[in-house]
Amino acid sequence: MRFTEKYSRFFNYFLPAPFTIAILLFIITYLIAIVFTTPAESSRIEYSLELLKFFESGFWNNGLLVFAIQMMLILVLGHTLALSQPFDQFIHFFVKYCNTTAKAALLVTFFTTLMALFNWGFALIFGAIFARKVGEYATKNNISINYPLIGAAGYVGLMVWHGGFSGSSLTKVAEVGHIQELMKDILSPNQLSTLPDQISFSQTVFSDMNIYASIGVLLLVPIGMYFIGKKSKKNRIPDIAIQKNEEISKEKIEGAxxxxxxxxxxxxxxxxxxxxxxxxxxxxxxxxxxxxxxxxxxxxxxxxxxxxxxxxxxxxxxxxxxxIGGAAAILIQFPVYFGIMGIMNSSGLIDQFSSFFISISNPTSFPIFTFISAGIVNVFVPSGGGQWAVQGPIIIQAALSLGVDLPKSILALAYGDQITNMLQPFWAIPLLGITGLKAKEILPYTLMMMVLGLIIYISALLIF
Structure with a gap:
């Protein structure tokens, strides 16, 4: 059995639904808090009830619930925009140039990555539709292509999105007062006073480091996909049903x-x-x-x-x-992550995790450790917003203690979160549904691009 087939089976067999993972993370966090943070003057039974109170408080945190709605809207509106006629016409214009695997891989990768810097929900659907249209064009014109490679090209935008305009952590810290609100129950008043009111896009999205990383991905990943397409020996004519546009209703429209x-x-x-x-x-x-x-x-x-x-x-x-269906995961998962953050904040677990990071890091290594840890967390928390709610406070507190640049630390989290989307096929589900492909078919190519992305992002964190 090929590696990618074993890998795909591993994810399907050992990783349950993302909501189930969220519940399991709550249970694990709850048990860790009982074992390591129970005060000497309290019994574990009493403290276990107190932890549930912390969870409920985080679950219904008003500011974080607003964040959940904001993230739902950015996904739904981005998806909606990708379904509009102008972008359908845009795709049709370029599809006719996708008459070889290499050219198709280059164009789909470049435009999907470019769109992901604008909006991740938009890019996810845009890339899926673009890949599907390329497959339909090849079917209609008897052109042999590597269709799974083109499907992977439609997904690679998820490797750059968190450094763009819709990045969960970057857009949230750009809100005036968000950082203080997030850390008010964790830091002392003196420490809170050292935090900035906001971290604007000039410090994150438009920083020299992020421009370097984004341009690197925007140029090198499409070129990489082009050369993979050039060497591809798995070309064949796809067997895809041609989707026809629905006929416009001729019914007479009256009144309102x-x-x-x-x-x-x-x-x-x-x-x-x-x-x-x-x-x-x-x-x-x-x-x-x-x-x-x-x-x-x-x-x-x-x-x-x-x-x-x-x-x-x-x-x-x-x-x-x-x-709207794509936002269901955010609606149901985010409150659980907020509850987990409530336990971590109020029990002191964040202090313990931050102390651990501080003990193993220095100002040079901390962004790299943040990048690696964010990549690991993303496998289990496949949501940039949910990950920011859980991991953001730890990173902020540790960065303050080590004297590490806060925007750079947040970007390190963003890079780690997005790179392992090429490893974790959760967000590929809409693309797989639209293209008719299977996860194991696109994983070999997304894993190759993940390796290239690792080089780009780690070099950015070390150079800047």
């Missing part, structure tokens, strides 16, 4: 339903959203540089773009219905 179908109405509302987003950016840029960009700003802009590009409320709502 005209608003639902009106292109003018949807375009006008979309333009209002976009106009205000641009006005807000221009108004605030002179005072805050890139500090105006946060989750709320991005979602507001995405909302307007979706309305504009779908050119109709009914088309927009239909796409929302299709996209």
């Amino acid at each position: 339903a005209r608003f639902d179908e009106s292109k003018i109405f949807a375009t006008l509302i979309g333009c209002i959203f976009i106009f205000y987003s641009i006005y807000s950016a221009i108004s605030n840029f002179s005072e805050t540089s890139w500090g105006f960009i946060n989750l709320n700003y991005i979602n507001f802009l995405l909302f307007g773009m979706c309305l504009l590009f779908h050119q109709g409320i009914s088309s927009f709502l239909k796409a929302i219905d299709e996209a």
